Amino acid sequence: MGLGAKALGQAVLELRDVRKRFGDREALRGVSVSIGEGEFLGLVGPNGAGKTTLIRVSLGLLRRDSGDVRLFGRDPFLDPTARESVGVIFERPSLPATMPVIELLRRAARIYGVPESDVREAVKLAGLEGHESRPFGQLSAGLKQRAAIAHALVASPKFLVADEPTSNLDPVERASVLETLSRLKKERGVTILLSSHVLSEVLRVVDRIVVIKQGSVVAQGAPDEVIGSIKVARVRAPDPQALAKALIGRGLNAEAGVQEVTVRLRGPDDERALLLALADAVSSGIRYYGIDLVEPGLEELLREVS
Template sequence: MSAIEIRDLSKSFGPVRAVDGVSFTVDSGTITGYLGPNGAGKTTTLRSLLGLVTADSGSALVNGRRYVELAHPLSEVGAVLEATNFHPGRTAYNHLRVLCTAAGLPRRRADEALEHVGLSDVAGKRVQGFSLGMRQRLALATALIGEPRVYILDEPANGLDPAGIQWLRGFMRHLAHDKGAAVLVSSHVLAEVEQIVDNVVIIAKGRLVRQGSLADLVANGETPVIRVRTAKPDALRPALERHGGVVEADGEVLRVRGLDVDRIGGIALDERVVLTEITQERGDLQRVFLELTGEGQA
């Protein structure tokens, strides 16, 4: 059973079909990027998953149950939908302390969550004086407080500076890859998403248009390109071409199609050519996204 299951989910608001038969899953230990243009239905999907919107049909389940059926929701699901839902007169610590009391959690979790998101030094300050980035960190602390194994994050990088975005990247990787949590993150910052997610789900106009691993998606049927750097490109290039490689040269860098990394390494070894770099180039998520959603069309 997947940690998050969306099955044939549909929701309309009057004549507008916000979500139309969307299905996908998120497994434990993975980060899934939920992508789409503004108005595509991303937030409606996430709100349905959290019981804030009642779907017209289909299901949205966490650990096999609807959110309203969870006995201890803060201990099963951590969610960030917006960074403005705080009482402005409360301190960061008191905001979390109230949640701990309501959920039956020990008060120490408030201190631990604030430390984890880097807000310990402002724990006693009122939220009304917080910047958007600080509010975003507090929202993430709220998601962490029950130590859940499922996280639903809607535009979590909003308001964060470059250092904050780098911290967020490590934060999500830690949750999924170290703690084994399932992380579903909605974002419009495609360059950032491409650096952290394992899988991608793309919707447009309420409908699912593509899902799969990031590697498969960006490959999009193209021949993989292997980037090779060597001080002796003129010695290596003919050997690669003899073995069926198609090679483009740019100084010490060779871009090779038709041969995989292991084959290229073996040829270089046979030719006694030292390689200082050999990597498979990643595709362009933004290009694929624009093609699939039609956003790049005039």
């Protein structure tokens, strides 16, 4: 066992055939993933897919059953110094609630022996200006997450691991946290691993995406490669059940929602078939308001790749 140094290349993190079991539950079933220097990788999967387990094993916080893990070329479980250049952001950041953010950051700066100018830089990069003097506990969930990012940044990490950092946030806050991560990659060249169960938000910011389901990688590649061939149409209709039935009757893969019918299009033939089926539906009295072509969600992607 063991990875030769030659095989590692410039990977910041490399997992090969990693397995992890909790009792009779296999959380990771032979996962191989690598992240190159400066890369922004999205790890996407539904709840319970194994994202957190993969992250904990990658950081050496959890012992794998088999397979190889190298973080900056070292086994993080045997050699915790491999984590020295890694910043970690969790779903619910926990920092002392009563301490003003700026004091938290200064305290971290003293620990890491970095100058005050780095604290100001971290505040700026995390978009925290104007909120620095507020106690951490009084910040909104989104600002708390950005304070956690600033806190991690004070140590100048080369690799930032963010485990579902947006899952607790509203859409505006989600966008601002993702924007912050994106800026870190572009302006600082930080390598980033972002896990999420929301495919659409990850697609917008990452270079590459790894899709995980029940402990196995089911797809990986650039966002376009992974979702390129999957098209989804949402047809808004007053009676989605009736419309879905008519479309299914024409061989389409349609599913009724509350206000719309979701149709998975498997190619240009399906697109033509949808338009013809809608025309037929209208002539038999089933109405629709409009069609939107949308990005596939995680569910649609998983149906396609598993």
